[in-house]
Amino acid sequence: MDLKAYMTSGMLELYVLGLASEKETREVERLAEEHPELKKEISTIRKALDEYAKLHGVQPPEELREKLEKSLDGPPTQAAVSSRPMVKPAHRPRNKKFQLGWKHLFALAAVLMTIVAIGMAVLAFDYSDRLAVATSTNVELKEDLSKVSAELVEVKKANTNLQEKLGFLASINTRQVRLNATRRAKGATVLIYWNTDQERAFAQWDQLPELPEGMQYRLWAIARRNFEPLSDMQSVSSPAGDIHQIAFVPGASSFVITMEKADGPDYPNLSRMYLQGSLN
C-alpha cells in the first residue's frame, strides 16, 4: 500500500471529523495500528483542529460555573420519583353526620324557582325568534344560489389549471427530482418537476420540520456555480398537497432547501440546509 498517497487522500481528515464510513473507519484504525506514522499524522490533524477550536474560545457567563457546581453536587442521573413529596388526598372526618335543616329547604326552593323562571324566559324568546328566522332563511337561500353559481365558475377555472399541470407532468421532457433530506429533515419529501424545453418548473413538498416564527424555507438552484432562489415555502407541506409553480433558471444542476429569515439575504445559509438533490 502506498501509505503516502493514503495519508494525502483526505481519508484521515474525514476519519478525524467522523465523516468516514464504517468500513473506512475500520480500515483507518487497522492501518494506524500497523503504521505508527499514520497514528502520528492522525494525532497532528486532531491537534490542528483543537488549535482551531481554541481560537473560537469565548468566556462563558459567570453564573455558568455556579450552575455546573450545582449540577456536580447531584448524581449524573437523578431519580425524580423518589424525591417527589407524597401528597395525601383530603378526606372528611368520619364521625360527623349530615342533617337536613330549614336552611337547606329554603335554599333548595330558591334554586327550583330560579330554574323555572329561566325556562319560561327562554320559551318566550324562542317563539318570537322563529318568525324572524323563517323570513331570513328565504333571503339566505337566494344568496346561496348566487354563491353556488360563482363557485361553479371557480371550479371550471381550477379544472383548466389542473389539466394544464397534468399535461406538464405527463410531458416526456419533464424530469422529476426527489431531494434528499439531511438528518435535520428526516421524513421530509420534496419533489421538483423540471422541464428545460418549456422552461417551467413545479415543486411539491411534505412534512418539512415546523417553522419558527418569522422563518421560511427557501428553495435554491445552483446554476453555473451561483445560488439562485426559486421559491419561498412558508408552510411545512404544499398548500392542498398540490404542485406549485416555481421560478425556472436555465443551466440549473442541483437544488438546495435552506431555512431563512422571511426577509433573508440573497445567499443561502448552508448551515441550515434541510434537503438537497441534483438533476444529474
Added chain:
Amino acid sequence: MTREHLLPENDATGKQSVLDRYDLWGQYVYGFLLRALSSPSLAAELTVSVFDAFREAKETGLTDLLARARETAVAALQTANELRLQEATNFDFRMAQRQSSDDGLLLNEKLGKAQSALEPKCKTILEMAYFNGLSQKEIEGALNLPDGSTGTRLRRAVNDLRRVFALN
C-alpha cells in the same frame, strides 16, 4: 505557556477536578458550542452538560472534551436546534467573541488571521463539517462538488491550519 500542568494527572472524576478543568477549558467548550449552535442559551446549557458528563470520562484531555462538545453540538443541531433558531438567526459569533472579554478580543484577531490563511471554499467545507456536522454527501450536494471531493478539500484546509499553528 499552557496551564495544563496545574491539573491533577488523569483524574477528572472529583467535583473539584471537573471545576479545575472548567476553569482552564470552559471558554473553549463554550466557544465551540456557541460557534456551532449560534445560541448563547443552548451553548451554556450544553457546556454544563458536557462538563457534568466529563466526571465519568476515562479520557480527560482537551481533545476528548472538544470531541464530546462536538458530538453534543451535532446531536443538538439534529434535534433541538429549531427551538433556538430565532435566537440563532440574529447571532454574530465574531461580534460575541470580541465583546466577551479581553481574551476574546485577542482570540478574535488570531481567528481572523487563521481564517484568512484558508482557501475560502476549503474553509466553508471545514466549517460545514466541523461545526455543523454535515456529511460528505450533504456538503457535496450543497456546494455542487464532485462526489468524494470533500476529503481532499478538508485535507487542504487542515494543511493550511497546520502551517498556521506550525504543526508540520
